[in-house]
Amino acid sequence: MHFNVYLDDATGQRLNAVARNAGESRNALIRKAVSEWLARQAQPQWPEAVMAFQGMPDMPPFEAGRAALRAPVDDPLA
Template structure:
């Protein structure tokens, strides 16, 4: 898609110096700049594993869930306090 972008004179001068220095076209530098900006500023999505975790209302029933109850017997008694 083509569209116009208008820069002030100082920005255009800086862009022209930069493209001469790096050997890329102005369009390529602008495209890279926009892509990098989008990468930093786009809304990020949650990791798939975390979305799956919150999708399951009872994660303790899942096959991959850790059975923390099995660990209680191995813990030392803390002054008679039970969990």
């Protein structure tokens, strides 16, 4: 599939420089960037630090307070 992508001059120059330094074509870098971006879109949007959080040792788990909650009511404005 073919696409035309228009970049401003500064971005195009930076892309050219990075492609030269990496020894890759501009198209290869653009394909890689788009593929990586699409892969990130399919994943949860939470940062890895949040996803890896295991809680704090001196804090009770959130679920421990569930028994103290009031029962739900039919009328949400009651």
